[in-house]
């Protein structure tokens with residue numbers, strides 16, 4: 001899969017393409033439908049499938065200070081899109097100037113002049129151009145002038161997550177923020193993942209008998225609510241069942257919020273400095289401050305047992 005940052009990166013002589021445009025944060029199951037359709041149509045038409053997305057998130061540029069927590073960094077989104085068969089991802093730097101392009105100017109600059117769109121696939125709620133003035137109808141009208149078709153895919157799949165709300169990035173962010181990682185996994189079609197480099201913590205975990213890899217997350221990462229979770233730690237090419245703690249370590253009157261994962265029953269790992277990923281599959285409990293350290297240790301033993309069981313039952 002090709003990855004372009006900015007219109008200048010599109011190779012000279014790029015032919016026609018099937019295109020879909022969106023933030024696609026999380027690449028959840030609704031997104032997967034639209035992107036899957038884009039790829040299927042591209043194959044039928046014998047041209048490449050291109051996803052156009054933005055960085056930073058448009059809302060931060062339009063209303064500074066409103067950057068939403070991100071479900072997946074661009075790197076991860078690209079990996080997921082490649083898995084869906086996408087041929088190229090174009091990340092457009094979303095600047096103030098770019099945000100002022102009228103819908104027709106956006107269409108000409110990106111879809112017509114650069115990607116030579118033959119077909120554009122979107123969800124019904126797609127908006128684009130200055131003040132989000134462009135709708136799928138605007139897109140289709142311009143297609144009449146500029147020789148491309150528009151196909152609207154209903155992305156409103158519903159599961160049981162969030163009380164049967166339609167799948168969306170907003171719903172997923174809410175479920176993650178509430179600690180409902182099982183619900184988030186239903187919308188995403190896979191567990192929610194937090195990634196980053198393993199940094200040093202208080203060096204206390206090993207003394208407690210549960211060394212934990214402390215993950216330094218990227219700004220704007222969607223981090224699950226404080227609590228204890230079951231999941232996986234992916235490190236050095238291995239996928240290890242893990243008990244995960246998110247919080248400030250109230251037992252030790254900590255203040256910094258950390259994401260830390262204990263790889264169950266693994267001894268002697270050295271993960272410092274590695275880029276790792278933590279997948280959240282199930283919520284176990286909230287963070288607590290126990291009367292004694294033994295209270296915490298007893299509870300941690302139970303957490304690890306529960307995590308092991310939750311993971312084993314999900315793998316069956």
Ligand SMILES: Cc1cc2nc3c(=O)[nH]c(=O)nc-3n(C[C@H](O)[C@H](O)[C@H](O)COP(=O)(O)O)c2cc1C
Nearest residue numbers: 201202203204205243245249250251262287288303
């Ligand atoms: C399964 C599990 C459960 C935890 N539960 C709590 C808790 O209830 N309260 C708390 O303050 N810290 C909790 N922690 C975090 C530990 O306090 C933390 O991992 C320990 O202090 C080591 O920190 P360090 O990695 O900075 O050395 C938990 C950690 C794990 C792995």
Ligand SMILES: Nc1ncnc2c1ncn2[C@@H]1O[C@H](COP(=O)(O)OP(=O)(O)O)[C@@H](O)[C@H]1O
Nearest residue numbers: 200201202203205206211212263269270271272
């Ligand atoms: N089973 C394990 N799970 C997670 N990290 C482990 C494990 N075994 C060894 N480690 C290593 O130990 C470190 C965590 O030990 P800990 O005492 O909690 O130190 P810190 O406070 O720096 O996180 C991890 O960063 C990793 O390098």
